[in-house]
Amino acid sequence: MTYSKNLLRADFTASLVVFLVAVPLCVGIAVASGVPAELGLVTGIVGGLVTGFLPGSSIQVSGPAAGLTVLVYEAVQTYGVSALGVLVLLAGLLQLLMGALRLGRWFRAISVSVVQGMLAGIGLVLIAGQLYSLADAKAPGSGPEKILGLGGLVLDTVGDSAALTAFAVGAGTIAVLLLWPKWSAGARVLPAPLAAVLLATAATAVFDLPIARVEVKGLLDAVQPPGLGDFGNLASIGMLSTVLAFTLIASAESLFSAAAVDRLHDGPRTDYDKELMAQGAGNTVCGVLGALPMTAVIVRSSANVAAGAKTKVSRVLHGVWLLVFAAAIPGVLGMIPLSALAGILVHAGWKLIPLRELGPMWRQHRAEAVVLAVTALAIVLTNMFEGVLLGLLMAVVKTAWETSHIHVETEDPGEDLPLRVTVLGNATFLRLPKLQDQLDALPAGRRVELRLEKLRHMDHACGLALSTWEEQHNKMADQTAERSRTAEPAAAEREGEDLLT
Known part of the structure; x- marks a missing residue:
């Protein structure tokens, strides 16, 4: 100019x-x-x-x-x-x-x-x-x-x-x-x-x-x-x-x-x-x-x-x-x-x-x-x-709070197979309590298969919490199933004794 x-x-x-x-x-x-x-x-x-x-x-x-x-x-x-x-x-x-x-x-x-x-x-x-x-x-x-x-x-x-x-x-x-x-x-x-x-x-x-x-x-x-x-x-x-x-x-x-x-x-x-x-x-x-x-x-x-x-x-x-x-x-x-x-x-x-x-x-x-x-x-x-x-x-x-949108989707492939639990969104420590509540609402006696591949981001706190939760949940589910299997013969035996008497 x-x-x-x-x-x-x-x-x-x-x-x-x-x-x-x-x-x-x-x-x-x-x-x-x-x-x-x-x-x-x-x-x-x-x-x-x-x-x-x-x-x-x-x-x-x-x-x-x-x-x-x-x-x-x-x-x-x-x-x-x-x-x-x-x-x-x-x-x-x-x-x-x-x-x-x-x-x-x-x-x-x-x-x-x-x-x-x-x-x-x-x-x-x-x-x-x-x-x-x-x-x-x-x-x-x-x-x-x-x-x-x-x-x-x-x-x-x-x-x-x-x-x-x-x-x-x-x-x-x-x-x-x-x-x-x-x-x-x-x-x-x-x-x-x-x-x-x-x-x-x-x-x-x-x-x-x-x-x-x-x-x-x-x-x-x-x-x-x-x-x-x-x-x-x-x-x-x-x-x-x-x-x-x-x-x-x-x-x-x-x-x-x-x-x-x-x-x-x-x-x-x-x-x-x-x-x-x-x-x-x-x-x-x-x-x-x-x-x-x-x-x-x-x-x-x-x-x-x-x-x-x-x-x-x-x-x-x-x-x-x-x-x-x-x-x-x-x-x-x-x-x-x-x-x-x-x-x-x-x-x-x-x-x-x-x-x-x-x-x-x-x-x-x-x-x-x-x-x-x-x-x-x-x-x-x-x-x-x-x-x-x-x-x-x-x-x-x-x-961080506004971008940490996360939700859980479940798929039931059959009673004898684990529930497929897919976590989507951004998993940060800010949303960990909400995520924990959603996972805890799943059936306690059913094994789960936790799928994390669709997460856009996951921080260390969430990764550790999810792996720990999956391990503990499946362990409790196995224990519940084991008690159920042990209880079935005992229940059948008591039922037989009742019939004899």
């Missing part, structure tokens, strides 16, 4: 729209993650200028994602901001390795219910944490503590005028996010997130509201490349599991986003392995700079498509505008109220919960709905990594 002025005009316009959407999200995600606001912009810049240049998906946009906020916050609280670069760097290198090994396509095999459950769990924890930020309060550490503390938060907020003011600004931000898209003229001029932040910032400045604002360090001061000492904690299982969680979740979210974006446009389809390597390259650079991890994000990507982007030039230019903004006017960030950013993230967390899909899923695929709910609940009650592992385990067990 020859690049023309018309394509440049479309990509230029789209890049400005994506830039305006990205600014409040980058800053809000950084603040919610417990790192300087500028680091969110750094990740957005790398997503445009590094990942944006690389092949994979031509339209989707990368940057810091709300889906990783909870995990990043936990990592920062546990290991410190200085260790974040190490975690992101290693996650990026793992993504590069997986892309080189052509493992990108395998992420499409991850159960959709697990991914939706993961996003729902993240959304719930994100909302619970940001409700505290709406009132300029410090959130508890764990998910259960955040939820249990909401009652106390309400009481504290009602009795504190400054907290009520912050909450009003945050609630107003959420209201603008919901109502702004309904005003078509305004939505064409400004994206809803930017409009909401601008209005909240203006109200805070005009009325000089006594609420917390974003702390500004400056772009160069915020960037903290990891030192050699930061690699020392890699010997701990906790840090390695965090790297693995970053890698898997960022990769899955990026590739699922790519699949969604491919449905929004008619351009070239995503090469999943190349896209995974592009994400890996971006995260490697983010790690070197000590910034937040990146993923491809559906909000900015869909905005890019809706704004008419035609090529990767739009996402590269959005990175340029972020760089210009962060370098030229960083002081603007210091005017933004934290409660406004919390409102944006409460809205983002709510959108992560697949409410519309839950009803149809429960009616049509109840087991999938259970996997989704358990994954989300496990993330809220434990942590991201353990919750996702539990969800994956449940999905595997559910699939």
Whole structure:
């Protein structure tokens, strides 16, 4: 495709729209993650200028994602901001390795219910944490503590005028996010997130509201490349599991986003392995700079498509505008109220919960709905990594259960011959109790000939159980027949004695 002025005009316009959407999200995600606001912009810049240049998906946009906020916050609280670069760097290198090994396509095999459950769990924890930020309060550490503390938060907020003011600004931000898209003229001029932040910032400045604002360090001061000492904690299982969680979740979210974006446009389809390597390259650079991890994000990507982007030039230019903004006017960030950013993230967390899909899923695929709910609940009650592992385990067990269809057919060739018992289907340990019940229902005094050649699959547990059952059943049948043969002469002798008497 020859690049023309018309394509440049479309990509230029789209890049400005994506830039305006990205600014409040980058800053809000950084603040919610417990790192300087500028680091969110750094990740957005790398997503445009590094990942944006690389092949994979031509339209989707990368940057810091709300889906990783909870995990990043936990990592920062546990290991410190200085260790974040190490975690992101290693996650990026793992993504590069997986892309080189052509493992990108395998992420499409991850159960959709697990991914939706993961996003729902993240959304719930994100909302619970940001409700505290709406009132300029410090959130508890764990998910259960955040939820249990909401009652106390309400009481504290009602009795504190400054907290009520912050909450009003945050609630107003959420209201603008919901109502702004309904005003078509305004939505064409400004994206809803930017409009909401601008209005909240203006109200805070005009009325000089006594609420917390974003702390500004400056772009160069915020960037903290990891030192050699930061690699020392890699010997701990906790840090390695965090790297693995970053890698898997960022990769899955990026590739699922790519699949969604491919449905929004008619351009070239995503090469999943190349896209995974592009994400890996971006995260490697983010790690070197000590910034937040990146993923491809559906909000900015869909905005890019809706704004008419035609090529990767739009996402590269959005990175340029972020760089210009962060370098030229960083002081603007210091005017933004934290409660406004919390409102944006409460809205983002709510959108992560697949409410519309839950009803149809429960009616049509109840087991999938259970996997989704358990994954989300496990993330809220434990942590991201353990919750996702539990969800994956449940999905595997559910699939094994659904594919382990098995039944028994019997054929009686004659009273003096063994029953022919044919087992069909997939014999796994999950269906062993049902299979055992069917076999135990066969006549106890009749030998059987167990036929297994029509089984499509049989695991070791079932094979051992079936051979043992056949041996024991036939042994008992032989014993029953032997007792029957012994009893017949004795019965005849007693009958003769009765006749004589």
